[in-house]
Amino acid sequence: MARSGDSIDVRVQRSKAAVLAQTYELLSAGGIGGVSIDEVSRRSGVSKTTIYRHWPSRAALLVEACSTIGSAPPVPDTGSFGGDLAALTEELAEQLRSARWAAVLPSIVDAAEREPELAGLHADLHARLMAPFGVVTERARARGELAADRRQDDVSAAVAGPLFYRRWYSREPLDSAFVRRVVEDALVRLR
Amino acid sequence: MARSGDSIDVRVQRSKAAVLAQTYELLSAGGIGGVSIDEVSRRSGVSKTTIYRHWPSRAALLVEACSTIGSAPPVPDTGSFGGDLAALTEELAEQLRSARWAAVLPSIVDAAEREPELAGLHADLHARLMAPFGVVTERARARGELAADRRQDDVSAAVAGPLFYRRWYSREPLDSAFVRRVVEDALVRLR
Amino acid sequence: MARSGDSIDVRVQRSKAAVLAQTYELLSAGGIGGVSIDEVSRRSGVSKTTIYRHWPSRAALLVEACSTIGSAPPVPDTGSFGGDLAALTEELAEQLRSARWAAVLPSIVDAAEREPELAGLHADLHARLMAPFGVVTERARARGELAADRRQDDVSAAVAGPLFYRRWYSREPLDSAFVRRVVEDALVRLR
Amino acid sequence: MARSGDSIDVRVQRSKAAVLAQTYELLSAGGIGGVSIDEVSRRSGVSKTTIYRHWPSRAALLVEACSTIGSAPPVPDTGSFGGDLAALTEELAEQLRSARWAAVLPSIVDAAEREPELAGLHADLHARLMAPFGVVTERARARGELAADRRQDDVSAAVAGPLFYRRWYSREPLDSAFVRRVVEDALVRLR
DNA sequence: CAGTAAACGAGACGGTACGTCCCGTCTTATG
């Protein structure tokens, strides 16, 4: 063995970075179905051989390429559950309007529906995306602003549910009036 | 000329029926991505040539094959907005748990995100699926059970949003306790 | 079936012809090892898919591509064994000097040595190449110009052996003096 | 400097020996086409880097690996040209039947046909193989058993030609009857 | 009920992607 335990060959780093970047690019443009190893290879200048050296399958590559997306925005701390929830929801709405992953998520959901390998990807991504709601929820429960049986998932469903619905199902603009109402409704319900 | 204006060749009818049936089958099993003309041809016994003769594109075939799914269940009429909404939501939850289209919708959402031809399909399907909420909402507004500015979409978002979220995003079981709570929460706020 | 028994699709004919031509081209230039399906496809403009539709393997393609080479030149009939043999040997020497297959034969011999599929090819080619010696030999035996136990192979070995040796093993020019002497030597002994 | 002028690093000697041995092994088994640097490296335990350090190309390695094969058998001295030739031919036939290089020669011939670097290898090998015929021929000419214009190459062609032909072209067994006849024929012709 | 035009199946075709294999070169770290 010519390599000490944890240092990583710079060539490997360079190759992996280039591949992941282009994979993410293709993913953003065409969803999961739009990512082909051949095309990634062509655009990144990294040979297919090398790609398969680092990732055993297309799914594995996708998983890693997605691992950076939806990284948690800073959790707001306004002092009240209402303020925190409003800030978080505005942020989520903004991302749904503009973030690249917003166009990709449906294809991940679809893939999770039938490819077990990618179901894990979906779970990770979802957890990362929703973690701030957990923080805010726990904080509010500690302050007694929420009923004892309300958990992160109730809050997420009450807020993200309508937003997602609007973004992908009724496909109407996520205007701020709607977002504001969703927050108000959620506060009324969850109180 | 061998054909009068509107009568349709029985062969055409037979071919189209067989193709649509198999398309729907494949659609249910593998989502939009799982439908390939080759496979439809193989299973239906109708040649590819003939399929492309009747539908100009894969998208067109999908649109027609989807036109039958999500057909509106009978709209309940219990006399109160609460009763109607509960019945409707239970029905929706049941379909999300078991109906074939539930596994297909994410792929349609994804397709709508990038193929304009299929965006129309998504819109149709969504309209059909949500129509009962419109009926119930209008009825409730007429009875004064709802604020004047509440429309179908607010109701849909408040109820279907959390359900969809649970079905496809947090991917937890849609147990009846959750469904009941969603209805109650919605009523609290929309009243 | 849309095609009657023996007629052949013109497209098939065109494709096969183009592929065989380019295969032969590559074969001449680089021997058996110089033929790759990818390159044949590239040069002939016929897709790899189509090539594999018509030939199950690289070996099968090579076999067919070689089937036209070494086609028997007209068998001379000078009236005497000596005259026939001289003409035949001159012709063989000329081909060894210039014919494209002369540069290819060693690679076929080599392939025959280890790939059974190609051993058949070698046998066919060899039979075709040496057939004229058989004709001439039989004719001479009928006329009593040859001992009763002399067969085609003795004649071939006595004449082609030295020629081949010179062409591929000592690698000296096949000048006409050498050819003449080979014929004379053969006649001395075989008479 | 750690090393004096002409002594050779023991590591170098060990590496080269291991590489040459394995190269010869592969050569015997699969001909020239069967030798790959990767495989040599794998089997010999010597890294590819090291191999390419010692030999500039695959051809150079092959040349050196072949330099030991076909080493001249002891030249017989029976007292007569006939006896010598018979002994030499029997020996050659025996090698063609069993020696490892017999399966390799066609691939060398083929390589010589198109790679100049390997043409030299072929020439060396051929010279080594045929040298005994030269010795015997000169001896016979000195004794007056051969016409003055007969040289080694005439003898080689007359004897090795038919043998090679039989071994690689007609691909029939090199039985001793055939070998005996070849010798007799050669003696008749060359006398 | 015969003729004809349409519908039809078979399948050839050029593409593109797949995942694997092996090549020869090049880089890095070790001894």
Added chain:
DNA sequence: CATAAGACGGGACGTACCGTCTCGTTTACTG
């Protein structure tokens, strides 16, 4: 400084589908 380990780009392999296309053959309507 020779070496082992192995990353790298290149390219061929044979397979699977894709959607387009060109055929020759039914087959159902129509005059």
